[in-house]
Amino acid sequence: xxxxxxxxxxxxxxxxxxxxxxxxxxxxxxxxxxxxxxxxxxxxxxxxxxxxxxxxxxxxxxxxxxxxxxxxxxxxxxxxxxxxxxxxxxxxxxxxxxxxxxxxxxxxxxxxxxxxxxxxxxxxxxxxxxxxxxxxxxxxxxxxxxxxxxxxxxxxxxxxxxxxxxxxxxxxxxxxxxxxxxx
Numbered sequence: 499x500x501x502x503x504x505x506x507x508x509x510x511x512x513x514x515x516x517x518x519x520x521x522x523x524x525x526x527x528x529x530x531x532x533x534x535x536x537x538x539x540x541x542x543x544x545x546x547x548x549x550x551x552x553x554x555x556x557x558x559x560x561x562x563x564x565x566x567x568x569x570x571x572x573x574x575x576x577x578x579x580x581x582x583x584x585x586x587x588x589x590x591x592x593x594x595x596x597x598x599x600x601x602x603x604x605x606x607x608x609x610x611x612x613x614x615x616x617x618x619x620x621x622x623x624x625x626x627x628x629x630x631x632x633x634x635x636x637x638x639x640x641x642x643x644x645x646x647x648x649x650x651x652x653x654x655x656x657x658x659x660x661x662x663x664x665x666x667x668x669x670x671x672x673x674x675x676x677x678x679x680x681x
Contacts, residue, residue, distance in 0.1 A: 510548050512538045514562075517555050518599035525604045526552060560609050563596050564616050594652070601649040614641050640671070 516538045520529045529552055535542045549555040600609045644667060651663050658666070669677070 509540065509544065512540070513545060513548060513555065514559055515595060517552070518559065518595045521556075521599040521604055522595075522602045523604070526556060526606075556606075559596055560600065560612060563593060563600065564612065566593070567616060597652055601645075601652055610645060613645065643670075 513534060516534050517529065520533065520537070531542055531545050531552060534552075534555075535545050538545075549558065599605060647663075647667055647670075651658070656663070
């Protein structure tokens, strides 16, 4: 008998949610299939109908997020984007649990690298010299700083509004931190 697609997706999503909750609290090596199954209310065999192991589940979570980001960027119908545009695509309620896990204390450097690779250089509006020996450093600074600030904002439970956060990042790049200090 064929399962109904909405039930199948609901079950899969439950495994993703429980995994993300656990991954935001501890390293992936400390997460077991049994723990995910117990917390989700399913048995281990149900988990294995969806994923071969924890690492395939992690890949699925990362791929789903990156695919959503790509779709959102494509919908913007802009030929050029800033890193902030990309981060803005990630700033959605449905991504919060996943982002807290992937960008949290136990998240992997591999995901950050994948995220940086998705933000292709030809899409970015960066005013950096082309074909200069220091250009890779400028780009790495820009991407790493933006992602680190976004990660901090998530860890601080979005203590300022999205608009304020993205304006802050833009101002930090254009004017630095000096305007924020009183003389």
